[in-house]
Each structure stands twice: as C-alpha cells, then as structure tokens.
Amino acid sequence: MLRVEGLSVAYRKVPALSEVTLEVGEGQLVGLIGPNGAGKSTLVKTIAGLVKATSGSIVFDGNSLLGKATEDIVRLGVGFVPEGRHIFQTLSVEENLSLGYASGRGFDASTHDAVLDRFPILRRYYRDSAAGLSGGEQQQLAIARALLARPRLLILDEPSLGLAPLMVDSVFEVLVSLQRDGVTILLVEQNASRTVATADRTYVLGAGHIRAQGTSAELLSREDMLETYLGKKV
C-alpha cells in the first residue's frame, strides 16, 4: 500500500534521512521506532508533503506522493495524527471533528457514530471547547478526527508522547482494534518496546538510516537491538 524507497532528505545540506526504504502492506500495523533526532518525524513530514525529499520515491496505492500538496495526499486516503496532537484549541470538539470531513469524503452518519462509539468521551464533551480536554482525551480526538476521513492508511506520529501510562495502554488498545477493523497503520513511536510488541513489523531508525527491521520475535532476538533501542540489558 505504501512504499518508501531510497528516500533521502536534507535540511540545508545536513542529511536527516539517508536511503530509507520501508513498506506498509494492506491491513498491516507497521512500527517505526528510534531515538530523538533519528528522523522519524522527518519521514512522516516527507510522506505528508511538508518536507521535500532530495532523492528516492514514496508511492501510495500506485500514486507517487513526492511533489504533491499535503491536502492532495490526504485526499488520496492517507490520514495523519500529528505529533503533539495539534488539536484546534479555539474550536469545539464537534468543530475539530468536522475537520475530518475536510478531505472531501463527505459526512457519513454510520462512520460518525462508529467513531464516537469508539471514543465515548468525545460524545460527552461534543459541544465543549477542545482546549478543556486532557492530554489523553485530546489524543482520542486527534485519532477520531483522522478516522472520520475514512483513511486507507493512518499514520500516527508519537501518539503516546506525554501521556500517562494508563492512557498509553488505551492508545495502543485503540490501534490494535483499528487494525482488527481493517485500518492499515504506520505507527511512529519512541515507546519502542510497546511498538515492537504491537506491530506486525517494525523498522528501527537511527541517525537517518534504517538500522534494522523485522517482526517482534526477530527484533527481540537481536542483542544489539535489545540493548540499543529497546533499553533491555542482555
């Protein structure tokens, strides 16, 4: 569904990504982990058309995404949950959710109900200002907003960042249930152990390079991965 191949990105000639290759198949939950500054968010921004690539290709469902405007990429069926949630603080919960229809797919009552059933807290605060929601609730709103666009691929950038452990559990539970419902997911996370345990396949990014990739079992069997990226003593 999504294929990133040989992607390189540089900020003012300083390389941020070098020859990154990654694939997300239909129905998969693929993880991308790595420390701060590894280039994870740069990769998401490049897929979103917010950062220009110096070389390589990004193909989604047969369409090249490079050179396309962000909104056109979203309209092809890629949904984004940006890092830091980026809820519109001056809008109500309802208005934030209405942004889910900006991708041109139109209002669909059954999707709307299904999304609110998944996140009942949003129904409760529907008419209230989104600024009053807690961090976890805002994350639910960010995911719900992206889901209303009925994306074929959902890309989440650090959804557990800054959340209490219980809320992190709930976010990962939502992701698993979304995948069960057929949503394809690219999960970009710093929470390496949870991501590796949840994803079908995980890529490890370090200093702009893909350092490793594999299933949970494959990555956990590598001592260097355990020590360097998963924080486990061997």
Place this chain on the structure above:
Amino acid sequence: MHAFFQHLIDSISLGSLYAVMGLSIALVFGIMRLVNFAQGDLVMVGAYGSAFATHAPWILTLVITLVVPVVFALVIERIAFRPVRGASDSTLLVTSFAVSYLLQSLVLLFLTSTPRGVSLAPALGHPFHVAGLLVPWLDVATIGATAFLLTTLTWFLAKTRTGVYMRAAAEDFTTARLMGVRANRIIAIAFAISGLLTGVTAYLTVAQSGQVYPTMGVNLLLVAFVATTIGGLGSLSGAVFGGYLLGIITVFIGAYFPRSLSSFTQAFTYAIVIAILVYRPQGLLTWRSPRTRV
C-alpha cells in the same frame, strides 16, 4: 451632555470604518501571517471603480465598488503572494509594499494624480434630527453596514464548514492541511472576503469625502493597521475592538482637547496607542502569540 452623545455617534461611525478595514487586515493576517499593506490600495481601486460607475444606478455603483477590490485581491493573491507563500517576514512585507506601489503607479500612469470629485449617494450626506442630535444618514449607513458585516462574518465563521476550516487554518495552518483543508482555496476565500470588506470601506469613504486619488488608501491602511495592532494582530474581534477604540480616542481627543493643542491631536492619539502597546505589546484581545507563517 448633548455634545458628548454627538461625539459618541461620530466616533462610532469613524470606529466602524476602522473596524471594517481592520477586519480585512486581520482576516488575511490570521491565515497567512501577512500584513498586506496593499489593502489600502484596494480601497483606492474600489473607489476608482465607484468613480467610473458614478452615473450608473446606485445599486450598480455599489456592486462595482464591492466587486473591483475582490477581483484585485484575488489577482494579487494569485500573482504576487502565492509564489512567496511560506517565505520570510521581510519577503512578504516587501512584496506587499511592492504591490501597493504598483497599484498606485498604475493609477498614476493611466489616470492622473489629481483628485477626482465623485458624488456618491448624495442623499446619505443629509442629516436628520433625533433627540436634539444631528445624525448624518451616512453615519447610519456606516454603522448599519458594519453591524451587518460583523454579524454575517461571525455567522459564516461559526456556522459554515468553510468558516470552521478558516478558523482552523488561522490557528494552525499546517495541521489544517494535514486534515485535507485546501490551502489555496482557504487563502483565496480569505482574500476575497477581505477584498469585499475593503470594497465597503471604499464606498463609505468616497461617500464621505467625495473624492478619489491614487494615495487615498495609504492613510486609512495605516490607521486600520494601528487599530488591528492595539486590538491584537490575528484576532478578528481584536481588530473590531481596536477599530472602535481608535475611533473613540480620535474623535474625543479632537473634541475635548484645548483648541491651542488641536494641531497635536494625532500626536496625542498615537501617544495613547503607544501607551497601550507598552502595557500590552500583544494587543488588548490577544492572549497567545501567533503561530508559524504559511
């Protein structure tokens, strides 16, 4: 007391004009983080539109005065501002000055620098008496038009999907695009609405002053920019509030200051503006600093 109410009506009328103009600046600034200094010249092109259509039926004159700045605003956005979107503050500022001078120069080139007399809606110039006060119909039209525009714009931004997308884009443009909001469309709508507001300003200004000339928008732009700044750049309600506040300050200083100090009226007005900005540099109705430009 009688004089006080007379000045109050005058100040509300003047404040309305500043508020509409300030709103047109704030609308574009809210989304693009661009202070469009060519906005004053859109008033000028609208005013020339009214001058050319002055002998047409009044409704046609009004429509032409409103439509011409909208068309110019859209063309300017497409030709001048879209190519530099996302550029630095200084690039955008220089672009807006360049557009401003270009419009003035075009008028100088093809028309003339001599002010042209225009009799627009002369009936509005007549006053009527109410409770001992002398109220020009033009003040009523100005206040009424402003109230209508503010109400309609508030409804549009709050109740329509495009309005909500515009508010979202004004708060965080990049995230709005990540949701699929079309950047070009939203910015074009902001420019079109701001053009319409300048068109209204143009009609009321010409009806008031009775003349058009190439630099007529410059001073109005400056005053409206100051009004927007004291209200809080980027805040629509701040622009309206700032416009009315500046109208009140201007009229009351002019009315109540000793005659010997009358040549310093503007100096005192801006001294108050400076004091406000020293006290609240972010403006009176802004609580958060603006986000990244687009």
